[in-house]
Amino acid sequence: MIGVDALLGRADMLLRQNRPKEAEKELLQVLQQEPDNDHALSMLGRSKYDLRLYSEGIGAIQQAIRVDPENGYYFYLLAFGYYQTDANHSAKRYLQRAIELAPYAADFYGLWAMILLEEKDFSQALQKANEGLAIDAENITCLNARSTALNKLKRVDDAISTMQDALQQDPENAFTHTTIGWNLLEKGRHKEAGDHFREALRINPNLEGARGGLKESMKSKIAPYRWLLQYSFWINNKGKNARWIIPVGLIFLVRFVSEMTRQSDNTGLTIAGNIVIGIYILFVLTSWLINPIANFFLLFYKDGKYALSAHERWNAISTVSVMLAGFAIALVGLLLPEAAQAGVVMGGATIFSLALPLGHLSLPVRLHGNSLRQWFTLLILLIGTVTAVLFFAGLPLAETAGITYLVAFVLFTWLGVFSSK
Numbered sequence: 001m002i003g004v005d006a007l008l009g010r011a012d013m014l015l016r017q018n019r020p021k022e023a024e025k026e027l028l029q030v031l032q033q034e035p036d037n038d039h040a041l042s043m044l045g046r047s048k049y050d051l052r053l054y055s056e057g058i059g060a061i062q063q064a065i066r067v068d069p070e071n072g073y074y075f076y077l078l079a080f081g082y083y084q085t086d087a088n089h090s091a092k093r094y095l096q097r098a099i100e101l102a103p104y105a106a107d108f109y110g111l112w113a114m115i116l117l118e119e120k121d122f123s124q125a126l127q128k129a130n131e132g133l134a135i136d137a138e139n140i141t142c143l144n145a146r147s148t149a150l151n152k153l154k155r156v157d158d159a160i161s162t163m164q165d166a167l168q169q170d171p172e173n174a175f176t177h178t179t180i181g182w183n184l185l186e187k188g189r190h191k192e193a194g195d196h197f198r199e200a201l202r203i204n205p206n207l208e209g210a211r212g213g214l215k216e217s218m219k220s221k222i223a224p225y226r227w228l229l230q231y232s233f234w235i236n237n238k239g240k241n242a243r244w245i246i247p248v249g250l251i252f253l254v255r256f257v258s259e260m261t262r263q264s265d266n267t268g269l270t271i272a273g274n275i276v277i278g279i280y281i282l283f284v285l286t287s288w289l290i291n292p293i294a295n296f297f298l299l300f301y302k303d304g305k306y307a308l309s310a311h312e313r314w315n316a317i318s319t320v321s322v323m324l325a326g327f328a329i330a331l332v333g334l335l336l337p338e339a340a341q342a343g344v345v346m347g348g349a350t351i352f353s354l355a356l357p358l359g360h361l362s363l364p365v366r367l368h369g370n371s372l373r374q375w376f377t378l379l380i381l382l383i384g385t386v387t388a389v390l391f392f393a394g395l396p397l398a399e400t401a402g403i404t405y406l407v408a409f410v411l412f413t414w415l416g417v418f419s420s421k
Contacts (some may be wrong), residue, residue, distance in 0.1 A: 003036065004030050011043055019051035020208065038067035042074055045081070072102030078259040080111060089113050093187075106132040110141030117145060120236075122152040138169045151183045159183060173206035181213045186233045198303075219294040220334050224286055230373045292319035292359040311363045318358040326352025344397065347391035348404065356383045357412060369403035380405075380412050 006032045024047045041064035048057030058081040065359035075098035082091040090296035096110050102108065109132030116125035126149035136190035144420040150159035163183070167174045181196035194217035200210035220226040243288035261273030298308055308316070330348030333341055348350045357380040362370075365378070387405040390398035 002029070004033055004040075008040060008043070011040075011047075015043065015046060018090050018204070020047040023047045024051075038064040038074070041067065041143075042071075042077060045077055047083065048050070049077075049081060054081050055073065055411045056084075057081050059114055064383050070101060071098070072097070072098040072105065076105070076108050076111065083111065083115055091115055091159045104135050106136035106139035107141055108132070109135070110139055110145055113142065113145035113149065117148055122149045125149040126153065130304070138171055140166060140176060141168055143169065144176055148179060148183060151186065154211070157189075157248050158244070166267065174200040174210060177203070177212045178207060178213060179212065181217070183248045185217055185220070185229075187215060187348060188226070188230060190217045190226065193217045211307060214303070215295075215298070217309065218298055218303065219291075222297060225290050228287055228290055254418055288356050289319070289323075289359055292355075296320045314363050315359065319355045322358055323352055323355040326355070327348070340394070343391045345396070346402065347388045350384055350391060350402070352390040353409065354381060354388075356409075357381055357384070376412060380408055385409055 007026045011026035012019070012024040014026065024044065027040050027044045027047065030037055031044070032085070033038070045057040045060035045064065048060060058078060061078045061081060065071070068074065068114070075094045078263040079091040079094035079098060080086070082094065090116060092112065095108055095115075098108050107271055109128050113125045113132065116122075116128060120200035125145060129142045129146035129149060131205070132139055133146065136142070143162055147159050147166065150156075150162060153266050163176075163180050164209070166173070167180070170176060176199035177196040181193040181200065183197065184190075194214060197214035197217060198208045200207055201214065204210070216229060220229055221230065241348065257273050257276050261277070262271050263265050268269060286301040292315055294321070295312050296310055300314065326348050328348070331343030333348055336344055357377045360373070361377050361381070362374050370378070383405045387398065387401040390401050
């Protein structure tokens with residue numbers, strides 16, 4: 001029988017090589033021999049985290065803590081698991097305990113800074129990062145957190161200096177290149193950002209943050225997408241409430257402008273009001289459709305088609321296909337005799353509008369386990385398809401179906417405003 005120390009050593013090596021499934025097999029052999037081996041339990045938790053099985057990982061770490069409740073590192077691992085599952089309050093609570101037990105571990109402060117960055121508390125994030133760097137001036141997590149916090153606080157020169165320090169400490173750190181890439185992307189420097197994301201993926205091809213950043217940098221070559229991405233950065237930096245307060249405020253502002261325009265006899269004011277309303281409608285449509293459209297264009301880029309997942313590829317293709325089909329049908333309808341014209345044009349317009357919910361449909365479609373938004377998206381697509389068919393057939397029910405679809409469509413857009421994603 002292989003000894004426990006040898007199995008633990010092999011598991012540690014496998015974890016360092018990003019082979020968590022193989023490490024798990026070694027650790028299970030350890031736990032067969034010593035079920036209360038807290039070190040093996042903590043490593044099993046890490047392997048589960050690497051496999052994105054966070055609930056199972058948290059369970060393993062909790063077992064390790066029951067064996068050794070005075071080990072600060074175990075509380076840090078537990079906090080990391082809760083951070084990955086968006087339970088930031090619990091994560092900070094366990095980090096506090098970790099620091100009480102091991103106050104000179106810089107990584108603990110680095111994780112706390114990352115949590116505060118996610119919560120948009122940039123000043124406190126900077127403070128925690130600095131606390132960690134006071135312990136270890138070369139800690140990569142703290143350097144990256146400090147760089148991001150400074151960037152958010154508009155202290156650009158300090159942020160760049162910190163980025164350079166992080167790269168000097170470890171030029172082959174994929175996490176550092178990813179952080180720098182996102183910071184540059186937020187500043188609108190998408191070409192430089194893309195270089196850092198590519199370097200991160202060269203070092204670690206499985207790094208999702210770098211892969212997502214590379215897609216954003218490539219899509220930023222499309223001007224409307226680049227503008228909306230900057231708007232997204234801006235609104236997210238304002239905090240959670242801004243995600244719905246600002247869009248709702250814009251809606252009421254446009255409604256006010258619309259009402260003023262309708263009541264005004266001033267031609268110039270009417271034209272200006274109509275321009276404002278038109279710009280708003282264009283902004284809304286673009287914000288809803290630009291992501292799948294940009295993904296469609298990525299299919300023709302050298303690196304783009306490899307950066308997209310199968311879901312994103314099919315989502316982009318289906319969305320653009322529906323838009324083109326709807327536009328073509330409506331255009332043909334305008335050339336038909338007046339008696340058939342309205343039904344075909346309305347049917348084509350309905351098909352075109354289906355691009356909006358289709359662009360947010362999660363693929364592949366499942367019949368169970370869907371989110372509320374996914375079920376609503378499927379319902380909208382069904383109602384819209386039936387409505388289009390009724391318009392093409394010229395049936396009397398088409399008008400009623402059209403009103404129903406319009407109401408559902410508006411509700412869907414509002415769901416998008418208040419949704420967390």
